[in-house]
Amino acid sequence: MNLSDKPTIPAQVMARKVGDETVILDLAGGTYYGLDPVGARIWQLMGEGKTLGEICDTMLDEYDVTREALQRDVIDLADKLLEQNLISIG
Amino acid sequence: MSIVYSVAPPVPQQPIDQVPFHEWSLPDGTLWSLFFRRATGYLLRFPDFADFNISYDGHEVSAYPVPGVSQQTVDHLYLNQVLPLALGRQGKLVFHASAVEIGSAAVAFMGESGKGKSTLAASFATSGFRFLTDDGLMLEANGSGYQVMPSHPSIRLWLDSKTALIAPDTPTAPALEFTSKSRFLAGESIPFCDTPRPLRRVYFLGDGSTLAVTFQRMKPAAALIDLIKHSFLLDFEEPEMLAAHFDELSSLASLPIYFRLDYPRRYEDLAAVRQAIIEHATHESEPA
Numbered sequence: 001m002n003l004s005d006k007p008t009i010p011a012q013v014m015a016r017k018v019g020d021e022t023v024i025l026d027l028a029g030g031t032y033y034g035l036d037p038v039g040a041r042i043w044q045l046m047g048e049g050k051t052l053g054e055i056c057d058t059m060l061d062e063y064d065v066t067r068e069a070l071q072r073d074v075i076d077l078a079d080k081l082l083e084q085n086l087i088s089i090g
Numbered sequence: 091m092s093i094v095y096s097v098a099p100p101v102p103q104q105p106i107d108q109v110p111f112h113e114w115s116l117p118d119g120t121l122w123s124l125f126f127r128r129a130t131g132y133l134l135r136f137p138d139f140a141d142f143n144i145s146y147d148g149h150e151v152s153a154y155p156v157p158g159v160s161q162q163t164v165d166h167l168y169l170n171q172v173l174p175l176a177l178g179r180q181g182k183l184v185f186h187a188s189a190v191e192i193g194s195a196a197v198a199f200m201g202e203s204g205k206g207k208s209t210l211a212a213s214f215a216t217s218g219f220r221f222l223t224d225d226g227l228m229l230e231a232n233g234s235g236y237q238v239m240p241s242h243p244s245i246r247l248w249l250d251s252k253t254a255l256i257a258p259d260t261p262t263a264p265a266l267e268f269t270s271k272s273r274f275l276a277g278e279s280i281p282f283c284d285t286p287r288p289l290r291r292v293y294f295l296g297d298g299s300t301l302a303v304t305f306q307r308m309k310p311a312a313a314l315i316d317l318i319k320h321s322f323l324l325d326f327e328e329p330e331m332l333a334a335h336f337d338e339l340s341s342l343a344s345l346p347i348y349f350r351l352d353y354p355r356r357y358e359d360l361a362a363v364r365q366a367i368i369e370h371a372t373h374e375s376e377p378a
Binding site: 012014016017018019021022023025027028032034035 | 309310311312313314315318329332333336337340343344
């Protein structure tokens, strides 16, 4: 995936915040995935319809992190979620 | 719990012209049960033993035994396999877990088959701690917490656990056709707690690859994932019910009561394991 991709969250995928983390569950396939607070923030911004690049722009203001490291983390997470059908593209 | 359970006269199993939506196999690969959706509910087939119809709302279960299969086997399949699924259809929280009473509260042991749930429950019971269930743990919300509902008063054990834990004169239930596990009835030497108890701890059992008894507090997200894994859910493809279940489990996972527990699997160490659990369950302070 790249920074211009705009992930969407399929209707059958839902998330619940528990403590400071978030668990995502795919109701159709029964797969689940745990997100730490940073991952949960990325997920939340995906749900707002932002591209991966826009997600990075937003989070650069919120976290003490370099753009390169943040972009790598955002793309890594998006790849993993896509692989498990927890997001889709296009 | 309100379930109408009936057993029909024995009838040979007929082929089903439908692909099962789910299958359970035993660790050795043997097909154990097949799940089919029907117009009015679900059909669970245990090949060569029995078919069970479960109504869509989980309030009615009908058993159709294969000729020659004992009533005990049919009832046991119902109690251990079918009833928890039917209760799940009613929206109840049911898990693969055993539970015992420590102090005036319930302590649950959750884990896959073979992780030691029944052995731990039997070990506590034979030491004077009443057990609430040896599998099929049902929880009900109760004010700010949950309570463990008593299950049926018997414990199933493999031969090695039986030899190590159970006095030779302890009464057993009639043997079942599908397992070499023995089933022990609650009584003086295996006391049973027949009233609900507040849930104080849930321990997820490790695989025994440790040299000492270890406890590790779990974060709510990890607890939620493990609670999902150990739930009795009949139909994972029904979004509305699953969403409600997910909500309920999320509330449950938010309680500060979850730990990973591991210990060497040696019968001679069980007394020390019990003592460590008792101390942990009764003295471990709640997090801020």
